Amino acid sequence: MATILRNSVKVFYYARNALRDVAPQALFRRRLAARLGQAMLPDETIRARLKFYNKLRSAFVPSPDAVPVSRLPFSPSMYYYDLKEFARYFDPGLLIDLEFGDVRKVPKMPSVVKDRPITADNSNAVIMKLDKFRHFHMPADRLSFADKRPAVVWRGHLNNPIRTRFLEAVRDLPFCDAGTPNKKAAEQYRKPYLTIAQHKQYRYIVSLEGNDVATNLKWIMSSNSLCLMPPPTYETWFAESRLEANVHYASLERDFSDLSEKVQYFERHPAEAQRIISAANAYCRTFADERAEQAISLLVLYKYFVLSGQIEPDAEVWRYISG
Structure with a gap:
């Protein structure tokens, strides 16, 4: 029964994300300002987690290998869908350096990743919640x-x-x-x-x-x-x-x-x-509040695009991020 339920959830995951991909993407971009406003939650742990996932502090220029939002690699598909869920709110021409899969070393350029080594200087590895269907499966346990x-x-x-x-x-x-x-x-x-x-x-x-x-x-x-x-x-x-x-x-x-x-x-x-x-x-x-999870995810990308010099920050949103 658990396997059947898990497979059903997986089918829903792919169906929902496929529908998002075929929908007019301009509809999502028009909602960016509203979504950013909603993301500025008063809970201080939101900002603390944002600063943990995206430790970047200085401006940088994307590398020649960076890909535009409109052409994120589709494989592995769950990495693609989990990143595109939030990247689609931004201009399709914005560039992202990324490394899908298991990351064993800190990237040389600021890059979006699923994981990073635990080291003092790992700020170039910007963490997003990727491959979450596999990694954040936490079924209930009724046995004491x-x-x-x-x-x-x-x-x-x-x-x-x-x-x-x-x-x-x-x-x-x-x-x-x-x-x-x-x-x-x-x-x-x-x-x-x-x-x-x-x-x-x-x-x-x-x-x-x-x-x-x-x-x-x-x-x-x-x-x-x-x-x-x-x-x-x-x-x-x-x-x-x-x-x-x-x-x-x-x-x-x-x-x-x-x-x-x-x-x-x-x-x-x-x-x-x-x-x-x-x-x-x-x-x-901590990871069960979907509103907080989405807010942090959106802000991690927003901070990345601002520091890469690709978008002009909204003053209020930037005060919230850097405060």
Whole structure:
């Protein structure tokens, strides 16, 4: 049933965005001023998140590789639709430098991306909420922590050495159900595929980065299971660098030598596990306000176009952004 519902939502996602593409785009551009007015929400966290996603402060000139709004690359399609949802409000000739897919390094030019490395100087990577259908799927969890299986679970592809290191570290731990469903992986690492709902039957779910961020992090933190992971090294719209170890998730050493100790501790202190789970759930609710999500997305692009010298800023909107 969950798969049927998910597929139905996916069909609606594509249908809605396809209709937006065939509609006269001038209709959206005429609404830009009104949308910007609506985006200036009084909540100070809006501006704080805007400044986090778009850290640019100085003027710049788009590179020769920049593409106009009217010709954003269509592949991958979800990246295209998620960016075009807000880019269509701007002049089709405005130029954007962008990098779709998994971004492992900070771009040399200010560019719109889905993710960026967590470093002190990553301001050239301007984050938008891209591929959100996949990354921001956070289904409800009706099973309490106490009623879950007192064990650890992980499934994923072995596309990062840390994942293989994890499987080696937990191979002989009887309370760990960890492996990869990839049939091409070494036999000792293979385990059957598990759905999200099956993962959430366990009290402890491990989140490990792959090509960049860990895709499962959002739905783990929105569940009633405890997220176990090493500190993140990449961030997306989810602002992974703002997650606090042992506040929003239970921190693990990068060699996983403390996994047994952590699980034993939380089995003896379930209230501590629940405290972290509650904080994680509250953090996830930050992204549930669709009005705020749309406002920030529009303002991130507006700031990009202003600093790239392509549009003259509205004084009131610019005061709001820079205030």
